[in-house]
Amino acid sequence: MFSNNNRNARNEGKSVMPTSNVNIIGSGTSIQGDIVCEGDIRIDGQVHGLVSTKAKIVVGPEGEITGDLVCQSADILGKVTGIIKVEDLLFLKASALVKGDVYTAHFEMEPSAKFNGRCYMEPEDVAAADSQKEKLNGRSVISAQTTEEA
Numbered sequence: 001m002f003s004n005n006n007r008n009a010r011n012e013g014k015s016v017m018p019t020s021n022v023n024i025i026g027s028g029t030s031i032q033g034d035i036v037c038e039g040d041i042r043i044d045g046q047v048h049g050l051v052s053t054k055a056k057i058v059v060g061p062e063g064e065i066t067g068d069l070v071c072q073s074a075d076i077l078g079k080v081t082g083i084i085k086v087e088d089l090l091f092l093k094a095s096a097l098v099k100g101d102v103y104t105a106h107f108e109m110e111p112s113a114k115f116n117g118r119c120y121m122e123p124e125d126v127a128a129a130d131s132q133k134e135k136l137n138g139r140s141v142i143s144a145q146t147t148e149e150a
Contacts (some may be wrong), residue, residue, distance in 0.1 A: 086104040126137040
């Protein structure tokens with residue numbers, strides 16, 4: 001009467017889809033240290049340290065990160081203070097506040113979002129080389145040294 005055989009027979013033909021690996025740092029949670037994960041991550045609490053994933057990062061409206069972000073794509077609604085490296089799309093929503101440099105392939109920003117820093121949309125090796133050049137009276141140190149030597 002209450003046999004499991006019927007239930008097992010129905011489930012044999014169905015394939016079980018793997019669930020998405022989503023990590024959530026809830027509101028009221030504070031983490032001191034680095035977070036490294038494979039799946040998506042949503043941060044509604046506070047993180048002081050590196051946040052790195054091969055997927056997407058969402059910083060909620062109450063979320064706050066003091067440290068660097070490294071990811072495939074990101075939606076930011078909260079506050080981020082640090083360097084942001086996004087391989088694909090970085091999207092700053094209206095309530096976002098970002099203080100730090102951004103390295104990304106695509107950048108979108110709503111009008112009331114706040115961004116204080118530099119944005120690099122070149123391949124990372126070119127952007128890294130440019131960031132190492134220091135300015136001296138409007139000229140790079142490299143060209144100023146060659147001029148002084150001549």
